Amino acid sequence: MSEKGMLIVLSGPSGVGKGTVRQAMVKKYGQQFKYSISMTTRQPRAREVNGVDYYFVSKDEFEHEIANGGMLEYAQYVDNYYGTPLKYVNQMLDNGQDVLLEIEVKGAMQVRSKVSNGVFIFLAPPDLHSLQQRIEKRGTDDSETIKKRMIKAREEINLMTNYDYVVVNDKVDLAVQRIEQIIASEHLRVARVLSSYQKMLGDN
Amino acid sequence: MSEKGMLIVLSGPSGVGKGTVRQAMVKKYGQQFKYSISMTTRQPRAREVNGVDYYFVSKDEFEHEIANGGMLEYAQYVDNYYGTPLKYVNQMLDNGQDVLLEIEVKGAMQVRSKVSNGVFIFLAPPDLHSLQQRIEKRGTDDSETIKKRMIKAREEINLMTNYDYVVVNDKVDLAVQRIEQIIASEHLRVARVLSSYQKMLGDN
Numbered sequence: 043m044s045e046k047g048m049l050i051v052l053s054g055p056s057g058v059g060k061g062t063v064r065q066a067m068v069k070k071y072g073q074q075f076k077y078s079i080s081m082t083t084r085q086p087r088a089r090e091v092n093g094v095d096y097y098f099v100s101k102d103e104f105e106h107e108i109a110n111g112g113m114l115e116y117a118q119y120v121d122n123y124y125g126t127p128l129k130y131v132n133q134m135l136d137n138g139q140d141v142l143l144e145i146e147v148k149g150a151m152q153v154r155s156k157v158s159n160g161v162f163i164f165l166a167p168p169d170l171h172s173l174q175q176r177i178e179k180r181g182t183d184d185s186e187t188i189k190k191r192m193i194k195a196r197e198e199i200n201l202m203t204n205y206d207y208v209v210v211n212d213k214v215d216l217a218v219q220r221i222e223q224i225i226a227s228e229h230l231r232v233a234r235v236l237s238s239y240q241k242m243l244g245d246n
Numbered sequence: 247m248s249e250k251g252m253l254i255v256l257s258g259p260s261g262v263g264k265g266t267v268r269q270a271m272v273k274k275y276g277q278q279f280k281y282s283i284s285m286t287t288r289q290p291r292a293r294e295v296n297g298v299d300y301y302f303v304s305k306d307e308f309e310h311e312i313a314n315g316g317m318l319e320y321a322q323y324v325d326n327y328y329g330t331p332l333k334y335v336n337q338m339l340d341n342g343q344d345v346l347l348e349i350e351v352k353g354a355m356q357v358r359s360k361v362s363n364g365v366f367i368f369l370a371p372p373d374l375h376s377l378q379q380r381i382e383k384r385g386t387d388d389s390e391t392i393k394k395r396m397i398k399a400r401e402e403i404n405l406m407t408n409y410d411y412v413v414v415n416d417k418v419d420l421a422v423q424r425i426e427q428i429i430a431s432e433h434l435r436v437a438r439v440l441s442s443y444q445k446m447l448g449d450n
Contacts, residue, residue: 164436230428231412236407
């Protein structure tokens with residue numbers, strides 16, 4: 043009576059801290075779900091490891107996967123591809139394991155259109171000001187790039203309506219706790235558990 | 247920027263332990279929501295207090311409220327009326343307070359038809375056998391009544407599809423914890439928080 047796993051999509055504006063929250067989730071609740079490692083054509087940053095943080099591939103390799111329908115979602119940001127290989131996600135879900143995706147908003151909308159029973163969580167900045175601070179602190183982008191990202195962020199926050207939940211990333215620990223509550227709660231949804239109850243009652 | 251409160255409806259088959267779970271909820275999280283006291287025409291059981299456990303009223307009084315549209319929901323069980331006075335619920339919701347209703351399944355369906363954004367939680371027995379044990383332990387009903395209740399329970403469990411969440415009452419503490427997770431999680435739903443985010447962004 044193994045149920046299919048649940049697809050949890052963590053997304054939100056660029057710079058909101060998706061990666062940090064995801065890492066904290068994996069550290070604290072890593073036994074309860076599988077993290078789906080994204081594929082990207084961008085260069086690894088310091089301390090990023092291939093096969094752990096991302097699958098780092100060439101542009102040709104990435105486009106080959108797209109052409110073969112091998113991507114659950116993908117998007118281009120600043121001339122690089124980012125995406126989720128479909129194969130591993132499906133394997134894990136079929137094994138009854140929950141799968142966590144941490145992806146950009148455009149990608150999340152692609153997943154939404156393909157996976158009707160996924161749980162879509164929008165990670166939100168406490169306000170746009172703090173978003174800007176975070177981007178500046180990261181120190182890897184010039185001011186023109188930051189300005190573009192701010193405009194993008196406003197657009198992306200308007201996309202919030204396409205998600206199921208909004209989690210403010212005011213503190214990483216609190217954000218992680220809220221996401222854990224959402225996951226626990228979603229496992230109690232009638233739509234997810236009804237068939238097992240019907241079987242149980244049939245056994246009496 | 248005070249948001250309206252959230253209506254939480256805790257329901258489930260007769261004998262599943264709704265009252266016990268509700269009491270534990272009020273004891274542990276009583277500061278976080280208001281419990282809506284039901285009105286009934288049945289006689290108080292030992293230790294039940296008017297205005298605490300129920301509003302105990304006469305049949306005439308109850309029917310007068312129904313006629314005046316004063317009941318959010320009501321039902322008849324074993325010749326007695328049980329119901330929720332509308333006035334207090336609306337007052338508490340308007341004040342931004344979450345309201346917990348603990349009601350029978352027929353009443354829950356009436357609320358569902360009137361309150362589209364309520365949170366409907368079905369408290370389920372681990373299995374029908376344990377439901378029977380619980381009813382027997384209570385020792386207030388004869389075997390014919392129990393038999394009727396078992397048939398009723400099967401019907402009611404089929405009603406599960408009309409709820410948002412299913413919480414198994416295997417242990418009261420665990421049931422309470424699950425309900426608390428559902429409430430916390432529901433407060434993060436996009437549909438509930440979007441307007442406050444839009445205001446926040448507009449302020450920047």
